[in-house]
Amino acid sequence: MGGSSFKWVRPEVYPLFGALGAAVGICAMQLVRNAWTNPEVRLTKANRTAGVLENFDEGYRYKENALRRFVRDKPPQIMPSVNEFFSRDN
Template sequence: MASANRWLKPEVYPLFAAVGVAVGICAMQLVRNITTNPEVRVTKENRAAGILDNFEEGEKYAEHGLRKFVRKRPPQIMPSVNNFFSDPN
């Protein structure tokens, strides 16, 4: 029980949260690659098919919803703060 008190201090909670988010993002990307990547073939039948020239499936995988959303946005993290400090009034 003494070791649990050593690790479960309130100061450690943000570290656990950050590591948990990072592990979650990695797991999400792994699942996405295994399930939707056209170059990954899990079953033996799909692996036996060899190299497929399926450009539509590759384009669908590469142009996912997040990429389409970000493409229309300005390449800034906080554009209002950047405009406040950079644009002369």
């Protein structure tokens, strides 16, 4: 019975495993981010009894995360150099 335990898995499905793993990782990251940093989510009983808070600073910090600040001044294109090349008038 030697050999690999993944004998039934073909090499063609490895990219699918990678894509699904990345998707599950992104979902888990978003779940953790919302559970710990979202100002509207309160996990402890003491925080839930506070009711509606007027904490605009915490909400602004949650909305303006690091990724949003990074892409703010970038052009909204995936490959700007390729777009410029094909949009030139010749």
